[in-house]
Amino acid sequence: LPEVFHIISEDTRQIAESPVERVLREGVVVGLANHTALLAKDGVERPIADSAAPIRDASGKVAGVVLVFHDMTVERAVERKLRQSEQRFRRLFESGVLGIIVADLVGNIRDANDAFLSLFGYTNDDLRAGHVRWSEMTPPKWQARDAEAVKELGATGVLRSYEKEYFHKDGTVVPIVLGAAMIEGSDECICYVLDLTERKRAESAVLALNMELELRVEQRTEQLRQLNRELESFSYSVAHDLRAPLRGIAGFAEVLADDYADKFDAEGLDCVAEIRSNASRMAQLIDALLSLSRVNRTDLHPVNVDLGVLAREVADELERLNPRPALELVVGDDLEVVIDPLLARTVVENLVGNAWKFTRDVAAPRIEVGSTREDGAIVVFVRDNGVGFDMKYVEKLFSPFQRLHTSTEFPGTGIGLANIQRIIKRHGGKVWAESADGMGATFFLQLPGTTEKT
Known part of the structure; x- marks a missing residue:
């Protein structure tokens, strides 16, 4: 039998007692110890969970043994994955990276990690005494949104994260983002809570800075508008006021050309012609300057x-x-x-x-x-x-x-x-x-x- 039924302990790797030998010796039904494995002839190791029972003759003596083997390979794999999942959750729960609670849908918090309790000023004694309830931590303005969240969680099993607030133990308000998922086969859910205090503080600082910058830009823009208005007014006034003396210069130059032409030599006549030409050019520039000013002043x-x-x-x-x-x-x-x-x-x-x-x-x-x-x-x-x-x-x-x-x-x-x-x-x-x-x-x-x- 030991050669056929080579059974070892998965934990110690030692040879386990054959259930057949024990049944024959004690005449009772026996089961294999937990975490035993069967080594097959080809060397493959299979986890098993089996039992053995005596077969008695007419006189009641043990005449044989019924041995039932159950291959536990799939179950062991599931157990390993479950342990890994539990370990990962436990590490996250205890890490302090974010607040995690186990709660029901009517307001009770059944369990909470230290990060959550610390964030809102509570202790494990408060938790055990039932003094930490998410329904009482929620400000009135968020109760309607929480009711929608509970409805969504109950219907789909998952709650998409949303921003809200919880009261701190001292009465101050803490901005958070919250998400949750139902625990299968239970009326409880697992929730994560992330503190948004620093982000909200940064957003407020940025908003205040933007408002200040907008105010400065508006003030500077208004200053530039005023300067532009003053410059346009000045340009208009200068151009307008230059017209009178310019008309005088042009008029006297015309008088010189018409009435005193015989008093000048050729070079003098050229000078008079240059005065008239430049006066005309200046008049055109003044008209252009006024035109440019009117473009900005016209409604x-x-x-x-x-x-x-x-x-x-x-x-x-x-x-x-x-x-x-x-x-x-x-x-x-x-x-x-x-x-x-x-x-x-x-x-x-x-x-x-x-x-x-x-x-x-x-x-x-x-x-x-x-x-x-x-x-x-x-x-x-x-x-x-x-x-x-x-x-x-x-x-x-x-x-x-x-x-x-x-x-x-x-x-x-x-x-x-x-x-x-x-x-x-x-x-x-x-x-x-x-x-x-x-x-x-x-x-x-x-x-x-x-x-x-x-």
Whole structure:
């Protein structure tokens, strides 16, 4: 029998007594000790849980033994996994990383780790005395949310984590995040509780800092607005006040040219002509400065405006003043935008006027006013085949009084594109340009509230 039934203790690895021998010796039913294993002929070890009973003859003597073996391999594996799970939970429970409680759904806390008790100022004596109940720790404003949580937990067995608060033993409020899962086959659940005090304190600090920064930005913005208003007012006043003396200079220069021409030699007449020319140039710059100031001071009244209609009107006026019979003007459809109508005319006059001016020396001048689409919004463009410009100067293009060509090449003040940019920006839009030197230029503008018609 020992060779067939080679049974050892799983714990000590010692040979265990054969149950057959014991039954034959004592004549009683016996079971194997816990954690025994059977070594098979092929060397495989199998955990077993078996029993042996005597077989008696007619006289009552033991004539044989019935031996029943039960392979416990699956059960042992389950037991190992259960022990591992219990060990992991116990390590987490005792780690102090987060608060863990075992509770029922009516408010009682059956067990709690030290992290939970410490977080809320309780002791194990308080817990054993029944003085720690989650229902009593919950502030009234969270009771409705807790009722929903209990309902969810009872229905699904799992509670998704949510933020709430618990009362500390001293009455202060502790912000937490809580989640839970039911213990299978029980009316209890396991809950984890994470302290959010530091996070809430950090959030409050960040919020306070943001509010302070927003206040500072608003104060600084208002200071800049005031400075801009003062600067615009000053510019307007200076430009306006310069007109009177400038008119005097121009008037006296005209008197000298008309009434005293015979008193001057050729060089003197040239000086008088230079005075008149510069006075005229100064008058143009003052007018441009006033125009720039008015753009920022004018109240906006945006409506739907067809820029195509304005473009044709402006071209007709330019043709009367400066006939260009060879020039081809192409005006497309769908050019309606939302813009102040008075400022819209300023935009179109400057864009079409520039195209008219810079195509002066082109054999077959062409100006196109059209539109394209960008993310469903209408983008209006004015394109010409004139002298163009080098794109490395594009940032300079929209600055006041900045010119890429001399006034002897092409007259102007350098204020028109600056006016356009300010007008479009005041409407919340954007304006940009594309060109190549000697290949013409295209100016684009896009305004909010201007979308493709369906």
